[in-house]
Amino acid sequence: MLATLYAHPQLYVDVGIIGYDIPEKKYYFYLERLVNAEFGKRIMFGFYNKFISIPM
Numbered sequence: 001m002l003a004t005l006y007a008h009p010q011l012y013v014d015v016g017i018i019g020y021d022i023p024e025k026k027y028y029f030y031l032e033r034l035v036n037a038e039f040g041k042r043i044m045f046g047f048y049n050k051f052i053s054i055p056m
Contacts, residue, residue: 001013001034002033002037005039005042011042012042012043012044013034013039013042013043013044014046015027015030015031015034015044015045016045
């Protein structure tokens with residue numbers, strides 16, 4: 001994923017649905033890798049996000 005993001009600056013990542021497919025610990029590790037690689041502004045939290053609640 002990181003190589004694809006480096007190669008395509010217009011690409012964004014939706015991480016909402018993967019929270020249901022992988023354990024919570026791995027989910028946070030995945031998010032941390034994206035943020036540490038400075039792609040934090042290109043992460044979208046979709047409708048199916050179960051770990052992070054954003055107050056409305």
